[in-house]
Structures are given as C-alpha cells and as structure tokens.
Amino acid sequence: MAEKVLATHTNSYKVKAGDFVLASPDLVLLNDISGPLAIKQLENHEVNIAMPSKVVIVLDHLSPPPTIMAAQNNKAMRLFAGKESIKLFDVGEGIEHTLLPERNLIKPGYLVAGGDSHTVTYGAFNAFGSGFGATDIAVTMALDLLWLKVPEAQKFTVVGQRAPFTTGKDLILTIIRDIGVDGANYQSMEFMGSGLLGFNIDEYMAICNMSVEAGAKTCIIEANDAIKEWAKAKLGSDKHQYVKPDPDARYVEEWIYDASRLEPMVAKPHTPSNAVPVSEAEGIHVDEVYIGNCANGTLTDLRQAASVLRGRRVAKGTRLIIVPATRGIYVEALREGLIDVFINAGAVISPPTCGACAGLHMGLLGDGETAVATINRNFIGRMGSPKASVYLANAYVAAAAAVTGEITHPGKIINWGQE
Numbered sequence: 317m318a319e320k321v322l323a324t325h326t327n328s329y330k331v332k333a334g335d336f337v338l339a340s341p342d343l344v345l346l347n348d349i350s351g352p353l354a355i356k357q358l359e360n361h362e363v364n365i366a367m368p369s370k371v372v373i374v375l376d377h378l379s380p381p382p383t384i385m386a387a388q389n390n391k392a393m394r395l396f397a398g399k400e401s402i403k404l405f406d407v408g409e410g411i412e413h414t415l416l417p418e419r420n421l422i423k424p425g426y427l428v429a430g431g432d433s434h435t436v437t438y439g440a441f442n443a444f445g446s447g448f449g450a451t452d453i454a455v456t457m458a459l460d461l462l463w464l465k466v467p468e469a470q471k472f473t474v475v476g477q478r479a480p481f482t483t484g485k486d487l488i489l490t491i492i493r494d495i496g497v498d499g500a501n502y503q504s505m506e507f508m509g510s511g512l513l514g515f516n517i518d519e520y521m522a523i524c525n526m527s528v529e530a531g532a533k534t535c536i537i538e539a540n541d542a543i544k545e546w547a548k549a550k551l552g553s554d555k556h557q558y559v560k561p562d563p564d565a566r567y568v569e570e571w572i573y574d575a576s577r578l579e580p581m582v583a584k585p586h587t588p589s590n591a592v593p594v595s596e597a598e599g600i601h602v603d604e605v606y607i608g609n610c611a612n613g614t615l616t617d618l619r620q621a622a623s624v625l626r627g628r629r630v631a632k633g634t635r636l637i638i639v640p641a642t643r644g645i646y647v648e649a650l651r652e653g654l655i656d657v658f659i660n661a662g663a664v665i666s667p668p669t670c671g672a673c674a675g676l677h678m679g680l681l682g683d684g685e686t687a688v689a690t691i692n693r694n695f696i697g698r699m700g701s702p703k704a705s706v707y708l709a710n711a712y713v714a715a716a717a718a719v720t721g722e723i724t725h726p727g728k729i730i731n732w733g734q735e
Contacts, residue, residue, distance in 0.1 A: 317442075317536040317538065317560065317561050318444055318466065318467055318469055318504035318534055318536060319332060319469075320559045321425060321444040321536070321559055322339055322427065322444065322464075324425065325341065325427045326339050326340075332466060333467060333468040334465065334466060336464070336465050336466075337464065338462070338463055339461065339462050339464065341427045341428060341429045341460075342370065342423070343416070343426060343428045343429070344370055344428075344429050344453060345372050345373075345412060345416070345428065345435060346373045347374050347377055347412055347430075347431060347432055348374075348377050348378055348379065348389055348390055349377045349378070350431035350449075350450045351393055352389050352393065353451075354450040354451070354453040354454040354457070355393070355396050355454075357450065357454035358457065363458040365402075365458065366459055367460045370460070371400070371402045372405070372421060373393055373396075373397050373403070374409070374412040375404075375405065375406055375409075376405075376410065376412050376415070376668070376670050377669075377676060379667075380408070380669070382677040405419075408643060408668060409642065409643055409668065410642030410644070410645075410668045411609070411641045411668055411669070412430070413430075413432075413434055413435065413438070413610035413611065414437075414610050414614060415642050415668075416438075417438070417441055418642055418644055418645075420550055420551055422438050423441070423551060424442035424443060424539060424543065424558045424559070425443065425557030427443070427462070429462050430446070430447050431447070432447050433447035434447065434528060434611070436524050436527050436533075436535045437521050437525040438524070439505075439535035439536040440517060440520035440523070441517075442536060442537060442538070442556075442558055444504075444534050444536060446464070446533055446534045448462070467502055467503050467504045467533040467534065468504070468567075469503060469504040469506050470495075470503055470504070470506065470571070471508070471567040471569070471571065472491065472505060472506065472507045472509075472571045472573065473507075473508055473509040473572045474487065474512045474572075474573050475509050475510060475511040477511070478511070479578055481710075481725075482578040482580055482710075483515070483522065483580075483620070483711070483712070484520060484522040484523045485581075485690065485710040486578050486580055486581045487515070487523055488522060488525075488527065488529075489581040489582075489588065489591040490573065490581060490591065491573070492530050492583075492589050492591065493581075493589055493591040495530055496530070496589050497529060497588065498530070498531045499530045499531065500527065500531050502531065502533045503531070503532055503568065504534045504535065504536060505527045505532045505534075505535040506536050506538065506567075507536070508540075508561070511574070512538075512542070513540060515575075516542065517542060517546045518616035518617070520543075521614065522611045523535070523537070524536075524537065525609075525611030525612075525692055529588040529589075529692060536559065538560050543558075579594070579595075580593070580709070580712060581594065581709070582597045582688070582707045582708060583708035584597060584694075584707055585694055585705040586694055586695055587694065587695070588693060588694060591708075594713055594723065594724075597723045598722070598725060599723065600707070600722055601633075601721060602686055602687065602688050602707075602717045602718075602721060602723060603634060603635070603686050603687065604636075604685060605630075605634065605637070605718040606639070606672055606679055606687055606699070607690050607711055607714050608671070608690065608691075609641070609691040609692060610641060612690035612691065612710070612711065613639050613640055613641030613645065613690070614641055615645050615648055616711075617690060617711040618638070618645070618654050619652075619654065620715070621638065621654075621658070621711040621714065621715040622658065622715075623712070623715075623730060624712055624719065624729055625657055625658060625663070625715050625718065625719065626657050628661060628729075629661055629662050630661055630662040630718045630719065631718065631720055631721030631722075634721040636661065636718040637664050637678070637679045638658050638665050639666040639669060640666075642668050645668075646667075646668065661718070666678050666679070672691075672699050673689070675699055675700060681699045681701050683703040683704065685704045685705075686704065686706075687699060688707045688708075688709050688717040688723060689707070689708060690711055691706075694708050709723075716729050
C-alpha cells in the first residue's frame, strides 16, 4: 500500500521498495515546536513557498503558551501564516493529528508530510503520513517535492472479535511488545483483516499513531467498510483513491493477531515495548492519571473513561487530568454529559493541547511520581522528571487507576454490559 500511495504522487507511477523518489505531497504540516525551525530555513535562504494551499500550521504543543519564548514562537507562526496565506489553527483548536481529519483535511490515498513523528496517525484513514525534520519540511514547502526512500512493508492481519475492555491501544502495545521498538525500522506497517471491523476509526488512529514507536516510516490500514463509512460521513463521498495491497504483494514479515485473545495492556517504564497484561501490574500506586493525546484524547477515549468514572470519585492522593484532543471533541463531550462526569469525579479538564504528553506543561511529573497515561511514549523524562515513571494504557485502565489510586483491571470496577 505504501508503494501504491507513493506511485500516485510521483511522475513514475510505478515504484518499489528501496527506490528513492521525489513525491509531491497533498499536505505539509507544521506545528509550534518544529515549525519555527522550518520557517527559519526558508527565511535564511530567501525562498518562497511553492504551494501555500497545501501547508497547514497548528499551534498545539506549547498551547496555551506557558513561557514567553513559546508565546513569541506562536506570534512568529501567526505572522508567517498571514504573510504566506497559510491555513492556521490557533491555540485551543486542537492537537494536529486529531484536528486535521476532523476538519476534512485528510483523505484516503493522501501523502502527508509533517514536522512531527506521529504524522503516521493518518494511516487510520488509508493515507500515507510520515514525520520529517524541519529542514526536510522547509525543502518540501519550497519545492512541493518530498525526497524519500520507498519503505519495505510488514503485514498485520487482525481476525476475531475483541474482548471486553480491549481497544486499538492494546493491539498496538501487544504488537510493539512482540516486534520491539526497532521491529519495523523504516518500514510500512500495513493492517488488514475482518477483526479490524470490531474497532472504530478513533482506535485506528491509536494503532497507527504508535507504529512509529516500533520505528515505522508509515502505517496504513487497508480500505475497509469502517474507513469508507467515515469518508462518506465526513467528506460527503466514499469515492476516493483508496489503496489495498495486490494479492501477490510481498512483505518482509507477516503477522496474524486474534482480537479475541487480546487483553488490556500496560507498558511499564521506560519503553512502549515493555508491555504486559494489566493483571501483571496491578497494585502499583498512581500519583497521576493523564487521559489525552493526539490519538487517545478522542471521543471514544472520553466515553470509555466516563463509563468507569460515572458515579465514582478519583482516589485520594491521585490526580486526574483529562485532555479532549480538539475543541470539537470537547463540545461533543459537553453535549453528552461526559465533562460533567469528569468534573463530578474530581478530574481537571484541560483545553486541547499536547501538554504533558510531550513533556511540556499541563501535568508534568515530579521526582519519584508515577503516572498512568494514554499517551504514546513512556521514555525517561517524557512527562517531566527523569526520576518519574510512566505506564501506558488505554482509557478504561487509566480511569480505573484514577478511581482506585493504583493500577487496576477495569473489569473489577464495572461490568462490560453496564457501560
């Protein structure tokens, strides 16, 4: 599928793994962390943007700005966007990878270059998304061409019906445990199979988002009914340039996962590959629970968390921070009464921001503290102090930890049928 997307964005129309290509992307994404560096490259060389209509800026990492330097960077990004007539999403609109598909800027078959490693999230929509350095992004804006090597691919077939309290987060954590953080280095992780229909688009985002934690260049989910229904609902049509692998497509490795055998997982410190069933980590005290990020601050995640928190309180000695990924998700959560559930439980509700997920603000950890978080990385110092510990988990598990003050299987708090 990666070969097919890249072929439609080059002049050759036929590429194979290992080829070096110049491809014209559909979208170039800048944020307030790497974006200023890319802009400086353009200004230093006095180069104009080739296709301003393809460029999008999202102010989401240091948002709202917690420092004067961050505020100055945001100001510079706004000025640049105005000067170049670039689409800008300002503070509070949302986290880039959740926001762009919500605003109909991502389509099946797209090639998206972003100044952020989690641009791989767009594979959830049958697109090729990949993160690049600031200089690469500057060159792409200047030339409307992206230089890259066509990746090899691994195939992941999902069968069966998922078990209670398991989500897309648990599928990808299980896979990263199995193949390791370098198990898909510069490869395309390609997902297919009937079992994927048991997950929704929000969960596809979680799967693709964390593929980069296995080293993947990109991640693409095969066009299926769920993606076509999303496209019809969001984009007004299901007639798009969907990609599927040919029957004789060659993969460097093939895996089969039975969703019915998945368990709620937690990734113990300090790597996403250190994943175990939640039962093997129960009882560990939790100082902070953080629910939110570009792929796990979705409406699905908030609904899952609310199903555990409804009518319950956050444990004494534990704090709960919830971050809706976009303003739109925040508004819908208000309509559904989810925000009331969180406030009544004692949670703090943050505006949409990358915040503590990226170790920047809005919930950093102190020395010796432990967090359960729905984010994508638990490296040393990722959420604050290098002496803190972060456990990755889905929203059910995170909410259960908030209620009990320790890592707990959510099934011990509620029954699946009582959501």
